[in-house]
Structures are given as structure tokens and as C-alpha cells.
Amino acid sequence: MIYRIGLTPEQVVGSELRDILPMQEALRKTMYYERAWSGEEHVTYEGVVNGVCYLAAMRPIFRDGRVKEVIASCVDITELKKAEEAKRVSEAKYRLIAENISDMIVVIDCHGYVTYVSPSVRAVLEVAPEVLLHQNLQNLLPAEQLKRVWQTFQEIMEWKLPRLITFSCQHKNGSKLILEAKGTPVQSEQGEVSQVVFIIRNSTAQVQAEEFLRKMDKLTVVGQLAAGVAHEIRNPVTSIKGFVQLLRRDQWKNEYFDIMLAEFHQLESILREFVFLTQKRSHQFEALSIANLLRGVARMVQEEAPNHQLLLDVEEVEGIRLWGDQSQIRQVFINLLSNAVESMPDGGPIRIKALRTEHEHILIRIVDKGCGMSEERLQRLGEPFYSTKEKGTGLGLMITYKIIQYHDGYIHFSSTPNKGTTVEVYFPLNRPPDTA
Numbered sequence: 391m392i393y394r395i396g397l398t399p400e401q402v403v404g405s406e407l408r409d410i411l412p413m414q415e416a417l418r419k420t421m422y423y424e425r426a427w428s429g430e431e432h433v434t435y436e437g438v439v440n441g442v443c444y445l446a447a448m449r450p451i452f453r454d455g456r457v458k459e460v461i462a463s464c465v466d467i468t469e470l471k472k473a474e475e476a477k478r479v480s481e482a483k484y485r486l487i488a489e490n491i492s493d494m495i496v497v498i499d500c501h502g503y504v505t506y507v508s509p510s511v512r513a514v515l516e517v518a519p520e521v522l523l524h525q526n527l528q529n530l531l532p533a534e535q536l537k538r539v540w541q542t543f544q545e546i547m548e549w550k551l552p553r554l555i556t557f558s559c560q561h562k563n564g565s566k567l568i569l570e571a572k573g574t575p576v577q578s579e580q581g582e583v584s585q586v587v588f589i590i591r592n593s594t595a596q597v598q599a600e601e602f603l604r605k606m607d608k609l610t611v612v613g614q615l616a617a618g619v620a621h622e623i624r625n626p627v628t629s630i631k632g633f634v635q636l637l638r639r640d641q642w643k644n645e646y647f648d649i650m651l652a653e654f655h656q657l658e659s660i661l662r663e664f665v666f667l668t669q670k671r672s673h674q675f676e677a678l679s680i681a682n683l684l685r686g687v688a689r690m691v692q693e694e695a696p697n698h699q700l701l702l703d704v705e706e707v708e709g710i711r712l713w714g715d716q717s718q719i720r721q722v723f724i725n726l727l728s729n730a731v732e733s734m735p736d737g738g739p740i741r742i743k744a745l746r747t748e749h750e751h752i753l754i755r756i757v758d759k760g761c762g763m764s765e766e767r768l769q770r771l772g773e774p775f776y777s778t779k780e781k782g783t784g785l786g787l788m789i790t791y792k793i794i795q796y797h798d799g800y801i802h803f804s805s806t807p808n809k810g811t812t813v814e815v816y817f818p819l820n821r822p823p824d825t826a
Contacts, residue, residue, distance in 0.1 A: 395439040494590040516562040626653035677711040697737030707744040733760025763805040
């Protein structure tokens with residue numbers, strides 16, 4: 391120890407403290423020696439010499455009831471002091487962040503009691519941090535929100551993984567706040583969760599802004615649909631109006647009836663598709679044989695398109711059942727096969743293959759050799775009133791997208807102009823979609 395602080399035994403033995411230490415430091419340490427000489431047991435102090443920190447412990451030695459000498463031992467605590475200082479600096483930095491961040495920081499122990507609340511809770515909730523301190527989580531939230539928050543807290547404790555939850559609480563002024571909280575578990579050396587740190591952000595303004603934008607989006611879509619329906623209906627109505635005027639002038643031919651009837655069918659088709667889009671999600675799900683369903687759709691489309699050859703391959707999915715609404719799933723493949731037929735006005739083969747994927751999905755692939763589509767057209771598929779057909783409304787494909795979404799599936803198009811189009815539809819197997 392003597393050598394470590396830059397001294398030698400020869401310099402120390404036989405010298406007084408003031409001979410080897412600065413005067414102020416020598417006087418401070420003399421006080422501790424005097425306490426030991428007066429008979430006080432276990433006198434300790436900390437000192438620093440030449441950058442070396444040490445802990446000194448002194449004990450008086452008695453003979454004949456009097457103190458004859460004092461034994462002092464010193465332990466080098468330099469590294470310990472450095473570690474303590476680093477910890478203090480680190481804690482000061484984190485405390486500075488915690489006390490100045492706008493988000494709220496709440497620490498909850500494993501029993502659900504609040505052990506720390508950052509000062510920002512005063513700015514967000516207008517509640518003093520000490521009001522929440524040492525309170526149990528179950529006493530701080532209304533019953534309708536407590537169940538979800540407490541369940542999330544228990545899951546963090548059990549799974550030892552961070553979780554994100556959004557919940558609401560009441561501001562001191564009575565207004566409703568929407569808070570987003572991320573809980574992170576803090577584990578002990580034994581791997582047990584000792585506490586959970588929640589970073590809570592006031593997302594009320596953000597949620598309200600997003601809700602406003604969603605409403606605006608809905609109004610925009612409604613406006614587009616209304617304008618599209620009006621445009622699509624105007625053409626057949628104008629045509630029928632013209633024939634009625636000819637009828638009033640006795641300028642009539644029998645073939646006009648066929649034209650008017652076709653226009654009425656066009657009106658019915660538009661209105662039927664529009665009504666479907668306004669319907670709620672179907673709850674009439676049942677186990678369907680995908681092979682039988684595709685056979686039925688293929689026969690029906692083949693009868694209406696004798697110039698085409700529908701080549702159906704369903705051997706791989708024989709006996710496999712899909713959970714869904716039969717009429718809606720039929721409508722999906724009727725729409726897709728009809729589009730394939732119309733893309734090949736001169737006829738030709740259309741291949742339909744169903745197979746099971748590695749990820750518990752069933753894939754139905756439809757391949758035609760029709761006119762195909764450009765990348766720009768592919769990007770717009772599914773938009774209302776966008777169609778590649780002369781009298782198409784685009785609602786049929788939009789309905790197809792909606793049905794597939796209802797069944798937790800997805801659809802993918804790939805196409806090359808003048809070479810054909812491939813449509814791939816995926817549905818999950820043996821899993822009812824969420825109809826909540």
C-alpha cells in the first residue's frame with residue numbers, strides 16, 4: 391500500500407502525519423487517531439494520497455487499562471470509488487433524461503405497485519407524481535381499462551418480453567386522454583422480472599388527427615363511388631330515354647326492345663354490384679370442398695364460353711376443405727374466370743390449378759393467354775370504376791378483393807401485354823377468419 395501511493399517505509403516510519411501529508415489532510419486524519427487513542431473502537435475513515443483511494447480502520451490496543459498503541463490497516467478502494475462515481479454519473483444522466491422528457495415514465499414492481507413516476511406526469515395529467523407513488527396499478531385506472539392494462543402487465547411478467555398497449559384515462563379536467571404505453575421487463579440476476587418500466591406517451595392529438603383523416607378518406611371514397619355510379623348509370627338511362635322519345639313519335643322498331651332490355655340489364659348489374667359493396671361481412675361460413683366448388687364454377691363458365699377450354703387440375707386438393715361463405719367464394723372465381731374469358735375473344739385454353747402450400751394455405755392459380763396488362767394497369771386493379779372492358783365498371787374486381795379480404799386471403803396478379811395474365815388467390819386452411 392505504501393509503495394502504491396508513491397511512498398517508502400523509510401519515509402513513513404518515525405515521521406509524523408504532517409511530514410508526509412499536506413497540513414490540512416494531516417489535521418483531518420489526526421482527529422481520527424485521537425479518537426482511537428481515547429479508546430474508541432472501530433474508527434474508520436477514507437483518504438486519498440496521490441490519486442489512490444483507501445479505507446483506513448483503526449483499533450486501540452489496551453494494556454493495564456490504558457491505550458498503549460493504535461493499529462491501523464488500509465485497504466485500496468480506488469477501483470470501487472471509480473465504479474461508484476461512474477454509477478453516480480450514469481444515474482444522474484438517466485435522471486436528467488427522465489425528469490425532462492415529455493413522455494411519462496412509470497416503474498411498477500412485480501406486485502403492481504408504482505415505485506417511480508417521472509415529473510412529466512404533472513404536465514400530461516395535471517397530477518402530482520407523489521399522488522401516484524406507492525399506489526397499486528389496480529387503484530389507478532377505471533374498471534373498463536384496468537382489465538386490459540393489468541392483463542398486459544401480467545403477460546410482460548410471465549413472457550419477459552416488451553408489450554405495447556393503448557388505453558384511455560381521464561384528465562383532471564374531465565377530458566378523455568388516449569395513452570400509448572410500452573412496457574419493458576427488468577430482470578434480476580436470477581432471471582426473474584423484478585419490475586416493469588412503462589414509457590407512456592399522450593397520443594390523443596395523433597389519434598384524433600388519424601380519425602379525422604379516416605373520416606375524410608371515407609367521404610372521399612363515398613364521393614368517388616357516387617360520382618362513378620352516376621356516370622355509369624347515365625349512359626344506359628340516356629339510351630333508354632332516347633328510345634322512349636322515339637316511341638312517343640311512333641318512330642319505333644322491334645329491335646329497339648332488345649337494346650332497351652340490354653340497357654336495363656346493365657343498370658341491374660351496376661346496382662347489384664354497388665349494393666354488394668355496402669353489405670356487411672358475411673357470417674355464413676362453412677367447410678367447403680374447394681375441388682367441388684372449382685369444378686362447379688368451371689362447368690358453368692365453360693357452358694357460357696364454348697370457344698374456350700377450361701383445363702382444371704384439382705387432384706392435389708381433393709378432400710381438402712376451405713372455411714368460407716360458399717356463394718362469395720363462387721363469386722370470386724366466376725369474376726376471375728369471366729375476366730380471363732373476355733381477355734381472349736378468339737378463344738383458347740385457360741388453366742386452373744389448385745394446390746396446397748407449405749404455409750397452411752391453399753393456392754388457386756388461373757392462367758390465360760389473353761391480351762395481358764401493362765404494369766400501370768396492374769397497379770390500378772381493384773379501384774372502383776376502373777376497368778379494362780368497354781362497358782366494365784371495375785366493381786366486380788373490387789368485390790373480389792373485398793371477399794378475399796373477408797376470408798383472410800390475398801390475391802396477386804402478374805401479366806405481360808399480349809402474352810397473358812396469371813392470377814394467384816391464397817386462402818388459409820382450417821382456420822375460420824375473424825368475424826368479430
